[in-house]
Amino acid sequence: MEEKMAFDDALKNILILVEEKNYKLAKAELLNLNYADIGEVLEEILEEIGIAETIIIFRMLPKSIAVEVFSYLPADDQVKIVNGITDSEISYIIDQLDFDDKIDVLEELPANVVDKILEKTPKNERRLINTFLNYPEYTAGTLMTPNYISLDEKWTVRQAMEHIKREGMDTETIYTCYVKSQGRKLEGIVSLRTLVISDDDQKVVDLMHRDFVEINVYEDQEEVSEKFKKYGFLAIPVVDNESRLVGIITVDDIFDVIEEEATEDIERMAGVIDKSDAEYLDISVWQHVKNRFPWLFFLMLSYIFTGAIISTSEETLAKVPALIIYMPMLMGTGGNSGSQSATLVIRGISLGDIEFKDGIRVLWKELRVSIIMGLSLSALNFMRIIFEQSDNPLQMQIAITVSVAMIAIVTAAKCIGSMLPIFAKRLGIDPALMASPMISSLTDMVSIGVYLLLAGLFLGV
């Protein structure tokens, strides 16, 4: 808490200093913070004051600090800074970044800037960068780094530790080491912990695990994060289709993936299709419209059917207009009931708790939940309507219609809401698409249909 307040104070202070163009003092204050916090301050300067001031401050940082801070910035801010500094500054930063951060930055930069940077890169590294840039988006290939510790299986622990001491500065992690065969096939892995607690004369080959978990370079990033969650490892090796070790993924790169995947799920559940990872405020008005229009339009079309159902009962409604009063409540409660079930089931599927074979158990549970909830809501409404429509000669018939409709609608909505995501998953459709907007448009149709059918039945008009 204290720490957070201390940072907020420092932030406010630095923002004022930058506004006053007192850059020197601002820089001094900045250097009291850690890299991640300096990054956060730069983000704020960029957002609150402007890109020119951000670049002035950024260029005043000592080179080694500037590189670290740069790696903590979000991709779009990195691009803005790159566009404002000189080519030689860009080359220096890119050169100093960890390999996986370097790839991330290069992926975001315009092609001509990338070419300029690659010109100055040594041939071997340039080839490697090009390979990495060519992995499809959202695959393991874009998350990995080729900088890991390779050990020879014939080495002793002493030799291995000496090797790690020499190489340890330039690799992404030294805490998991890899043993490859002649053909670059991954043979085993050994943790630094094992090496440290073992005797100096033991052989790597006797210490390494051969039953390691690996990831294919083309595997989707969602599966990658599932593996990290399941096994709790700090790093997982990445292999190509011939089982050759091509890189490793470390746990610190997984948090962003989890966040991206959760955002995608949540947005889909609200009928927003957003393929970028950009922040809300950075997305243009037109892009927002493009992301939201298709589902809104598609769902609006579904109301043509709902409208058609109503038009068949126009006369009934004209004769007993009191029926209209309860339409929105039935539709709304149906939609909300269905959304609750759909959300719980979608989440259950994505956490692996619910599978296709659980369908019947889910349905049986939802049926019992629906009946309890439907009966309670129905009883409450019955009393309310008797009271509300006390002057209406059709009082009792209306109350019965609404009450019976309530039970039927809640039950139908909960069954539809719980079953659609399960069937969607079975058909290879993302269950997240079967959430609130989709479910409530469907249940609206069902609610109106059921209600007007019952009205015809009980009111006989």
Next chain:
Amino acid sequence: MEEKMAFDDALKNILILVEEKNYKLAKAELLNLNYADIGEVLEEILEEIGIAETIIIFRMLPKSIAVEVFSYLPADDQVKIVNGITDSEISYIIDQLDFDDKIDVLEELPANVVDKILEKTPKNERRLINTFLNYPEYTAGTLMTPNYISLDEKWTVRQAMEHIKREGMDTETIYTCYVKSQGRKLEGIVSLRTLVISDDDQKVVDLMHRDFVEINVYEDQEEVSEKFKKYGFLAIPVVDNESRLVGIITVDDIFDVIEEEATEDIERMAGVIDKSDAEYLDISVWQHVKNRFPWLFFLMLSYIFTGAIISTSEETLAKVPALIIYMPMLMGTGGNSGSQSATLVIRGISLGDIEFKDGIRVLWKELRVSIIMGLSLSALNFMRIIFEQSDNPLQMQIAITVSVAMIAIVTAAKCIGSMLPIFAKRLGIDPALMASPMISSLTDMVSIGVYLLLAGLFLGV
């Protein structure tokens, strides 16, 4: 992919063997898998076949493997197994577990079982366990472990490495080491990487960082996961109110936290209040009802106002029943528009992209998006209604009413949907509560009100 299929085949095979009561072969097949996968198979046996068979298989596993597998099982399955094995087996497993896993299991067990286990625990450890069991749920205290490497700042790298070699077996991680003062105050941290790549004669005091990030033991687990995300560390020290080091949290325990927090958010966004972390199928029907009823009931009440609005216009609707046809579409589209905006803003707030001060910018963006979307949907509906109501003498008036209402409703819904989460946050209410069910109930009221007002205006009835 291949790996996944191999596991699925093994799983199916083992399930068949267990069904056939061929436990010996089942065990042999199990032992080919890694701990996490064995855990997954046990979960499936428990779910598909039964607890008796699960316990038979579990007790056949070599003790050391059983302990590891146990730590991978979900909490509720652990409790089921504990209830089926002997006290001495329980004690053995609990004794062998890592400290943080031990606390997790003890938290889930009934008090009398915990007491029985603690009786056999050495006094010092018993006291420590009791302290840990007393930290409030969902705080850093329940996530941490007291088993870390402590170094003396006066030691050389050589001495430190020897110490790590001796202690490294029993600590949660050896990759970050901690230096404390006399009063147990945390003075600095040093990574094993730094120790490994430094010269043997360097002093710990010269290598350690003093500007480390720490967590208070009572900090909420959500803030803990925010810190891991922000800094990308493998472990973060936990201190008490007097800045004394009481434990560390390692990155592998954060995945569960992120998952729990995301589930809570998503469930709240659908009007479900669920305080447990239990799986959908493990929650009883009554508990499901309790989790869902309050919001559903509260939202249903809001439709009393919507109903009241309609009853003021009963006559208009009775005279022009065609108006009713378009009511569900306007309500549905309003609800969906509002949900889209609310979801994007809620997610933006929880990722830290949107703050209170961005309110005006968000509103301005939503206004422009609304006008574009409202105008398009409105034009489409105008044409549709002209066509659909070609026999109706009020054709033009109805089309104008619906079209104007559409623009107004989409705009109002998007403004309400985007602003409510921002104000909720400001007032200390969880923005996730301002999602689809809440927003669509509110927008339904607004939609009906706007529509009937315009109907009165344009139709003059």
